[in-house]
Amino acid sequence: MIAAAPAGPKPVLHGVLVDGPKSRAYLEDPVAKRVFGYTIGDTIGGGRLEQITDGGVVIRRADGPIEVIIQDPTKPKAPTVPPSIPRPAVTPPPTTPAPTEKAPQ
Numbered sequence: 500m501i502a503a504a505p506a507g508p509k510p511v512l513h514g515v516l517v518d519g520p521k522s523r524a525y526l527e528d529p530v531a532k533r534v535f536g537y538t539i540g541d542t543i544g545g546g547r548l549e550q551i552t553d554g555g556v557v558i559r560r561a562d563g564p565i566e567v568i569i570q571d572p573t574k575p576k577a578p579t580v581p582p583s584i585p586r587p588a589v590t591p592p593p594t595t596p597a598p599t600e601k602a603p604q
Contacts, residue, residue, distance in 0.1 A: 510544040510558070512567045515551055522551040526567070 511527040513534055523536040526543055541548045546560035555568035 507545045509565060510567060512556060512569050514569065515553060515556065517551060517553050524548060524551045524556045526556070 508529040510529060513525045513527060515525070516523045521538075523538055525534055525536050527534045528543060537543050537548050539548055539551060544558055544560075546558040546565070548556060549559045549564065550557040555566055558565050558567065
């Protein structure tokens with residue numbers, strides 16, 4: 500019995516447009532290193548695009564289905580920058596002139 504060859508790296512999902520039969524998934528083929536729009540039934544990443552949802556896609560490969568989601572939970576998210584809090588302007592204290600010595604009279 501011959502084992503199925505691995506289908507290669509998983510495509511990267513950049514976005515989806517869900518509109519019934521007009522739905523499209525924008526996937527980057529890791530071999531070609533290009534992003535294309537795919538519809539259900541198109542071949543990508545060693546398999547065939549089977550399902551497009553608002554959160555991801557399902558690709559059917561010889562070794563079984565794989566799910567590709569938009570935000571991969573195994574990758575760290577970009578750090579969020581907290582909103583800046585406006586700080587009151589700081590006014591420096593008034594400066595007093597240095598005491599001057601009076602000349603003897």
